[in-house]
Amino acid sequence: MLGLKLATDPRWVNLASLSIEEILTDHAFCEQKATTNCISLIQLYPEKTFLVDKLIPIVNEEWSHFKMVLDELKKRNLKLGKQRQDKYVVALQNFIKKGGSPAERFLDRLLLAALIEARSCERFRLLSLDISDDSLKHFYHKLMISEATHYRLFIDIAEQYFEKEVVKSRWTEWLDEETRILSTLELRGDRIH
Template identity: 45%
Template sequence: MLGLKSTTNPEWAKIVEANLGAFLTDHAFAEQKAAAGGFSLIISYSEETELVKALSEYTIEETEHFKLVHDFMTARGFKLGRDTKSNYAAHLLKFFPKTKDRIESLVSRCLIAALIEARSCERFKTLADYTSDKELEQFYRDLIASEAGHYSQFLKFAKSYQDKNVVDKKWDELLTYEAIYMETQGKTPLVHG
């Protein structure tokens, strides 16, 4: 799905169902971190007008998603818990060597954002496909298209800032790196864990 090189074991959906409050807290914060990532890119690349326009929409959408998840969880009687650090994002950030080249760094950030969005989609689909909770299934199906759009947009921006073949190679290597990490995951009620 979306080029990913590993698939989540459906057993993960059962772990989520058994720990729904913790999962929804993690998801709510993932949406907020996505919005924060968009704002951070706007601050770092304010002169990139097309990117800033797209990110203006993106930050609104991700903030709306945060609200949707928060509303869903409170309707189910859950309270937003405390945020935990995302090991997934920290692991992905280690893939690209640190650089002072602004465009190189922008491409890396777009590719990592694209991958986080792609994996979110895959996890939401896994949950929707394997849960027996019809309302939960619909909630996650409704989010998939929006997150898939974010994935495509970040990948498109990455390819607009560097040679397409160079970006394709980086993307392919990043997908392999992520798939190796994901083989060890799927045991916790986290969107990317």
Template identity: 35%
Template sequence: MKLNLDIKSPSSTAWITAVMENFDDFLQDHLDCERKASSMAMSFIAKYPDRKEIIPELIETGIEELEHFQQVYQLMVKRDIPLPSSMGEDPYVKGLIKKCHSGREERFLDRLLVASIVETRGAERFKMVSDALDDPELKRFYKMLWTSEAKHGHIFVKMALNYFPEDQVYKRLEWWVDQEQEVIDGLEIRAALH
């Protein structure tokens, strides 16, 4: 059983060019994305404390994302890159969240599938970053992140399958893949993960 779907629209070469030309800016955004990913995993526990089957994996995911935050922060310290003066909204995630259902159960499914899509896009982009880097240490780091994000893409679909029929999960996931393409294709190119 496949636990996620591939993204429909690959990231552009213009995106990786922008990242490589403004890598310090990318690191600042990446740091913020890891913080938000950790918070998102923990917010599922706060909003759905009755979903006991998935709490252990949500805790593990939240900790892992926080460790990634720490690792990116350490990279920034080595490179003398300051923390961003403010951590704003992510237009990509905001665009996806706007498309979520509003009913409690439907929104729960949508948020799990959005998390899967976001992690899958992150994996694709971290692979691009790893492939484009010359520095062996950074290359290894982004390769590790690429595999971690791919794993998280699977975890959130697996969580959804605990509570919803397989047909419903995969039909809705296919819909989300189309929505993600629309959102990502509509964003301006910038040195940011999304």
């Protein structure tokens, strides 16, 4: 799905079902970080009109997702906990070409965002099918569709500024790196990633 090379271990949904408060808290902060990342991209690349125009509505959408997750917590009398370190995202960030050209770093930032959207989409799909809380199934189905759209959007932005072949070739490297990182991380039900 979405080009990802490693499917999530199906036991992850069972673990997540046992820790609804923790998974919703982690998810809420994923949405907050998605919002912040779109704002950062606009700040870093204000001259790139296509990117700015495409990301402005996504800032609103991701922030509305944050609010939606908070509402799901409230409905269940659960609390938004503290944000925890996202080892998955931190490990992925290390793959951005540090000594690369500004153009290479720009492409990497877009592909990193696309990858996190793709993996979130894959995990939301699993939750939409199998989470123990039935009313969350519909919620995760809606978000799965939304994150799939965002994955496609970041790829579209990349293809606006780079040759398709360049995007494809670097995307394959990102997919390989994500597979490597994911296979080293502990499977935890209190984390989206």
